[in-house]
Amino acid sequence: MTAKVVTIASGKGGVGKTTSVANIAVALASRGEKVACIDGDIGLRNLDVILGLENRIVYDLVDVIEGRCRLRQAMIRDKRLPELYLIPAAQTRDKTAVSPSDMVRLCDELRQEVDWIIIDSPAGIERGFKNAIAAADRVLVMTNPEVSAVRDADRVIGILDAEEKGPAALVINRIDPVIVKRGDMLSVEDVLDLLAVELIGIVPEDENVIVASNRGQPLALDGKSKAGQAFQNIARRLMGEKVPFMELESNNIFHRLLGRK
């Protein structure tokens, strides 16, 4: 096996990177792929709680890098899916505990074990981000339809080009079609015009995301929610399938009668 390494970055914090990593990993694993996700946010780990695996951590990324355990021992297996693993971040260390070459070495070893390595980058464009993209074959840049997130995404896309990690693929998260229609939210087209990169996913605003994070049960596990479907679609596109982008402005009478937008 030789895994593809996909990093999810954004520049700005709070746009949904960790949620996306969890859901894309779950979606890939639910399609029979063997997936390891790595929490790159050392000192501020969160991927474990989003995946609901926080009680099972024994070793972490820094333990592997500093030789206190073998790679296999730090891979927490998700019991809901046969082939999903998490390598958690260290919580009591900081970004300087890991270097970009450490990440390359770790991923080279991990590549032999799985089909996909999905890395959750911390916010910012400093060391943690540099670590997260060091081994990446592909980088997904995540943004929200708002000025600060789009601006930061543009910076990240520029840095990825400069570091020859481009071209980035864009995920636009938390689009609310009702507000877009009213003219008070940047549309997908607006964001694409501004950033001029390839689009790989549109994730609608969905309150199920909060419910899922409360429970530690990623949305993509059931696949009924709109956001869950959107993450499944991203996974399929990563796997090389051509999947049309979800129609967000549903005027379907049945949906309206059911109170869905």
Add this chain to the structure above:
Amino acid sequence: MAWLFRPKKSANSAKERLQLVLIHDRTDLTPAALESLKDDLIETISRYIEIDPTAVTINIAHDGRSQRLVADIPLRSGGRRRGR
């Protein structure tokens, strides 16, 4: 009639503001630096050929993610427009 007086849709403001911000973020060129570049350009070109300094425009145009500096420098032909 109230709609006539409604301010511009906020998404349009966001897009217009971002367009300007991103140009400067990408090129690391402030509007002030661009102005000073324009002055230098006018000075240099004027040493070789007569131009109308007030009509010179310089802008950053973009095609996808690549940017280019576009200068429009009208030449003064003969002495015809001297009187202007």
